[in-house]
Amino acid sequence: MLDTKVHAYLNDHRDRHLSQLVELLRFASIANNDDDQCPLCVAWLVEYLSEIGLAARILPTDGKDMVFGESPPKPGRPTLLIYGHYDVQPPDPLDQWTTDPFDPTVRDGNIYARGASDDKGQFLLHLQAVEAWLQATGDLPVNVTVLLEGEEEIGSPSLEPFVLAHKDLLSADAAVISDSAFFAPGAPSILTALRGLAYVELTLHGPKADVHSGLHGGVVANPVNALAAMIGAMHDGDGRVALPGFYDDLAPPTEAELADWQALPFDEADLARSLGVAALGGGERDLPPLVRAWARPTLDVNGIIGGYTAPGAKTIIPSSATAKISMRLVADQDPQTITDGFRQFVHKHTPVGIRAEVDIHSTARPVLVPTDGPAVQAAQAAMTEAFGRKAVFIRCGASVPVTEVVQRMLGLDAALMGFGLPDDNPHSPDEKFSLEHFHKGAIASAAFLGELAQRLR
């Protein structure tokens, strides 16, 4: 149970905490914009961290600055690393916002602004929990370090070198990252896995220039035909990926996880409707959708181009064709093994008269966080207490690169407490964050600090 004084403090200061969020959301801290307000936002955050009692400083990178803070160190206590990102997605298209994306507005129990849910609201609530402990009790259950990044929305290019250079500073016993959402309203959720990625570009070359499909059709191998056939062969008739060794290293979800997922309020027809399709599809036909999205790897063509694509008709055999292909990976698939298998497959399926070229764009390892670790257990207890409903373990089909970096480089299984809602529009117009979730999230975070201290003692 959360300390009553801390709980009371958070209740008493709810309005002021909202005002602080409004201030923070006013900064147009867009990482890929030269004329952005990241420096102003960083200055505000450093001052804010100091005010709540942390030693705060700016740590530069080759890109945007990191904001770093730490509580007064108490030897012998475990340390929690709180990660967040202060940069936000660009607000375009501006004309689709009901109110200005950088003029935060409260409507219907939500605050609307770019960054409200992703990620300013979600990391600020942790800092308010820290403040509440310090102000209400004069102490913290655990030592706290805070790392606020400014490049998450552009792929965190400076994160890995930064972590490598500051391993000692960032060393901790647990980590918490809140950059996700409830599975549904009323279903507080903790992510336990994120998929990895292997993104490749495959180009097939045929004749040195486009040639006449009448004169040469049937005589010259057509790179688009060949690319289509090759991609077609990458799945078998059951929707399974046919690359060599693709399923060799899969760690299946536990029986408990599968049972939990089955109990989630998921409606296949609703999702199909929201996506504008007659029915869901893709993936392995014999598995339920959540299993396919969370616990199975996929191979999707993200883009394809070759030959004549303007309106009308042109009768050519194109000189080349290219596909961008991403494979989502799950534990314990290794991106290197997967891309090796991809190359082998391409080599084997390249027909006479065609030359194949494979480029690896990027790879990311999948993340699997054991549900029985102290941070995850503490997070579940704290969210259950704060929201009055048992927090569930879910997964996510996407990637959150920092989670993998923290796991691989710092050895920490992060508690991925998600306080957003599925309709928060994190990368779209009218991004919002629930005021109730903002407040109860701070209570959950405060409870988490206490639960974590007990489990790590």
Place this chain on the structure above:
Amino acid sequence: MLDTKVHAYLNDHRDRHLSQLVELLRFASIANNDDDQCPLCVAWLVEYLSEIGLAARILPTDGKDMVFGESPPKPGRPTLLIYGHYDVQPPDPLDQWTTDPFDPTVRDGNIYARGASDDKGQFLLHLQAVEAWLQATGDLPVNVTVLLEGEEEIGSPSLEPFVLAHKDLLSADAAVISDSAFFAPGAPSILTALRGLAYVELTLHGPKADVHSGLHGGVVANPVNALAAMIGAMHDGDGRVALPGFYDDLAPPTEAELADWQALPFDEADLARSLGVAALGGGERDLPPLVRAWARPTLDVNGIIGGYTAPGAKTIIPSSATAKISMRLVADQDPQTITDGFRQFVHKHTPVGIRAEVDIHSTARPVLVPTDGPAVQAAQAAMTEAFGRKAVFIRCGASVPVTEVVQRMLGLDAALMGFGLPDDNPHSPDEKFSLEHFHKGAIASAAFLGELAQRLR
């Protein structure tokens, strides 16, 4: 044997005939250019036809004018329709021409200009043969009508309505079309078949907008994956087209044709080298290249596009994907039956969660000209006489729509006497026409008139 007076006339007037070709080639008669010189070219042709003794006039269409001419009618004699086109391909890229495309220049026994081989040189030689007969003997072996089109290079959009409206005027006993080439230098050739075409556009629709491939990969059918799989399934492992009924109506080439083709000077490695590929490919693996290109139908993707195609990576499941697909048809395939089969195939192979859309761009029937008809026999005898080498029957993988129109609407199997050479660059910079072929072509045409009269008597 050609009448010696006619032969002598053509030899005596060789220089003047070349001057006339130079005049004709000066017109930039480009059909798809608003500011073109088609009207000037038409006026020149009408005057020219009148000078050589034909009744000439302009017949308008919704597009470019037709030039029409007829010899003084002699009742009881068979009539030959001579087709040609006075429009030319655009000359771009201009900087790759050695000399100005509309300033005809003689070099190394060739005349260089846009339209030299395609088709001004090739139809003018027939008119010079008519002139030679009239001037040297005062008579023609057959009645002659001449139809010169101005829209061949843009797909002859006005031709079919024109022929329909002027069936009586165009009624004839034989037709000759010279808009093709020798198989190789020293191999005078007559085309006996052209492939038809069924050009379709296939679009697969998935989610109503691009969606996140991490969140939704494996749950939503991917239209690019589906399109690739569908196209891949359109060929079997032996390179045969797998559409239903695709091969039902094929008329195989005769044993004589196959033997002739085998004797042609064709080198597979040379063709591969010229196209910049390590080896030929495509089509049915167990058949020789000339059979594949001339006597077998094909299915080629001419263009494909879907999803993210700019540089770099984007992780989306695209909303849709489109392919332009052309099928080259051979006798007796019916384009309607083929496109019906295509639709059936698409319907059957459309996976759950995908909606398919098929548009038919255009169709053209294949043409097969019997080698034992009077016009073709006369053409073979005449070309053999003029060039001193036995003229061979070859086919062409491309389409020449007028041939099909003349066959279907006027009931005429045209003699497709080709006087070009394979390196004439008909749609490229430095288009040329051999002066020897221009002269001997006129002799061949004059001989053809005599041979035809004998066979149609």
